[in-house]
Amino acid sequence: MCGRYSLAKSKTELENRFAAEMLEPFAPRYNIAPAQLVPVITGESPKGFSHFYWGITPAFSKNKPVASKLINARSETITEKISFKTSFKKNRCLVPADGFYEWKKIGKKTKVPYRFVLHGEGLFAFAGIWEEYETENGDIAHTFLILTTAPNQLASEIHDRMPVILPPGQEATWLDPQTPENVLLEMLQPYPDKEMMTYTVSPMVNQVANDNPYVIRKTLPMDQFGNYTLFG
Template sequence: MCGRYSLSKSKEELEERFQAEMLADFNPRYNIAPTQLVPVITSQSPKGFSNFYWGITPDFGKNRPVSQKLINAKAETINQKISFKTAFRQRRCIIPADGFYEWKRLGKKTSVPYRFTHRDDELFSFAGIWDEYESVNGETQHTFLILTTTPNETVSGVHDRMPVIFDRKAEKLWLDPYQEEEELLGILKPYPADSMLNFTVSPLVNSVQNDSPAVMRKTSPMDQHGNYTLFG
């Protein structure tokens, strides 16, 4: 799955990389979590960023509380599930990022956070779909989820799923409203392992309240007793 990610680059770097106008109130983010309002680029408006909530309410369950929303969808079945196939065809988006986090379990009560980035620390994006729904107070909200796929060799030692990561070419295809379904499904695959890096980071990332550069820094893995632990 993908449950946390970062977007720590500057407004200028984002506008240059994605050739889209960033929102005026943008601030770098280091520990983005579900339910938060974050920048995305949609196929309907590819020249500008939009702020959507991470966590989508399926068509059959409008007005569900935030805790029951979905945050990911499997790329392998995105064109088959009733709750997602319309969004797949009509409401695609990309989610800019410069890293994401996963937790490796060392035991029943112990896990170590890892950060995954592009090998050259470049910006990339996740494949996403978006939707809109009416909130309990009658307001229209825009939400998105991130598509996941089987892990590459860089991720597989930590987790059994990874987000679908796009380069510029794949982004262009995904945001093309007239692209054929077969072509779209063809780009929903694991990102090349040799283009990625991973490293352990501070347990600070465990709390969504911590949203500073400190959560991204390389940190030696520690077990639940605070001792350094060596593992592959």
């Protein structure tokens, strides 16, 4: 599962990394949460950033608000789920990020947040799919979700799932509408753990309102109450 991520880079850095133009204003994001409007790159418009809501509203619940719980899709069953099959075939996207968060359970009540990044803490892209739906006001909105896979060794110490991170050389293939399904499925693998690192962050990240540079800083392990722990 991936329930929070960061995009703590400038508009210029995003445009340079993904060779795409961003027409709307953008400020670095440190604590992105479901139902928020964030940048993505679609196969329909690979040279520009679109802004979609994180959390897909299934077709059978048309005119409902963005689904805050339906934010990820298991890559192993992506072609079996009716609600995801069409999007996987036709509506794929890149979800730019520079880190994501997971929480490690320590005992019954304690959870310690960790941030996962690539070495160098540069930008990367999650594999995503998107949908279009009509709001209650008759407007057209766009939403996306992030595909997940089995964890690599690094992530497995914290959680039993991790988001699919695409190597840069596969990003254009992911967006290409002509890419065969079998090739797409082969891409949905755990990212090499040797190319990643993780560290504990402040439990301030637990609160969506805390979207500031402090939440991505390395801290001593603390539980959700702010008490220091012996676990890292």
